[in-house]
Amino acid sequence: MRLLFTIFTTAERSYKFLGSSGTTALTLFIRRHSHNYDFNQQQQNIGATREEARLIIRRLQKTILRLLRNPDFYNMATPSFQQDQQQHEDESQFNSHASRQTGRQDSNCRTCNDFKSWSKQQRLISNAQNAKEKHMAVAEKLTVKAQDADQQRDDCPLDKVRLGISTWGLLHTMAAFYSDNPTDREKRDMKTFFEVLSRLYPCEFCAKDFRTDLDVNPINVNSQKDLTLWLCKFHNRVNDKLGKPIFDCSKVNERWRDGWLDGSCD
Structure with missing residues (x-):
């Protein structure tokens, strides 16, 4: 919806729909398609004819096509995404700086991650620990067997x-x-x-x-x-x-x- 509002606002400014009737018709048109606004109830107060509405729509279509062909359109239409991305980069830099200051990794910090990521990290840590314990148990068994072989009784039958x-x-x-x-x-x-x-x-x-x-x-x-x-x-x-x-x-x-x-x- 934010993208639609950006497109129609830009089109409205480009064609200077500053008249009261034109602005009202355009605004109600946007609300009808984005917020399910009851256009029929306000139709009596609109002075625009069907030809004017078709002209507005045709101009909007041309404007949308021109905007879509503009390489700077996406940067203009999605400012919140850039802000979120910049905020995420700032948080990453802050966390990295904090990790260097404390000398510890924050990948296992529950308060620094969402629950899904934190839970996944916990499973990976648990699996690695289990694999390490299993390897140590197998190595211990082999060591015990080797010691038993070395400590075989002298009075056993000869192989x-x-x-x-x-x-x-x-x-x-x-x-x-x-x-x-x-x-x-x-x-x-x-x-x-x-x-x-x-x-x-x-x-x-x-x-x-x-x-x-x-x-x-x-x-x-x-x-x-x-x-x-x-x-x-x-x-x-x-x-x-x-x-x-x-x-x-x-x-x-x-x-x-x-x-x-x-x-x-x-």
């Missing part, structure tokens, strides 16, 4: 990893203390031991791989050096399949018999 570590320790220690000049019986017993182990090892898949490697790379039991070197290479082949680091076989006796040269095992 595949712990069985493998224990078995490698036994084999390397046996090879480390094998004779430098073994007898035929010692040689035969060591070969028999590895052959039996490859058939009776509790891990079926590991035992099968063990037998295959023995067929391709027969055990060397001629001396302690030969046996430890063969076993070290065999262990490295397994490590390579599992993606584990390769051990330096020149240090096999330091690792399993003599201890490290730096004295850390003394």
Whole structure:
């Protein structure tokens, strides 16, 4: 309605409808279309004819078209919008200045926002807090499980990893203390031991791989050096399949018999 009043007021001034009859007719015409004013009751007091009314309407139409084509029309027709926008910018600057003065954010201030915006902010804050608490709970559970795994009892049944570590320790220690000049019986017993182990090892898949490697790379039991070197290479082949680091076989006796040269095992 404010826009209509602006248009008709501008048209009225442009065509200088300052006469009493013309002004009355135009004003009543505006009221009829904007405020449902009872035009029929005042028609007796109007001296304008139908031709004058059509002329007024035709002039108004031309004026409206000219105004709509004017780029400055919207700035002229909506002053209240500019005032509201300027007021909103001033309030934003004031709130920003106040935030810098207090060193706190005002996004969570209920008195600084409408209820709908404030409620939406509260939901976002609540969802973020819930997500953070859920993440912390999951992390805590994983930490507890890791601690439980680390604190596993020593008298529990061996799994595949712990069985493998224990078995490698036994084999390397046996090879480390094998004779430098073994007898035929010692040689035969060591070969028999590895052959039996490859058939009776509790891990079926590991035992099968063990037998295959023995067929391709027969055990060397001629001396302690030969046996430890063969076993070290065999262990490295397994490590390579599992993606584990390769051990330096020149240090096999330091690792399993003599201890490290730096004295850390003394």
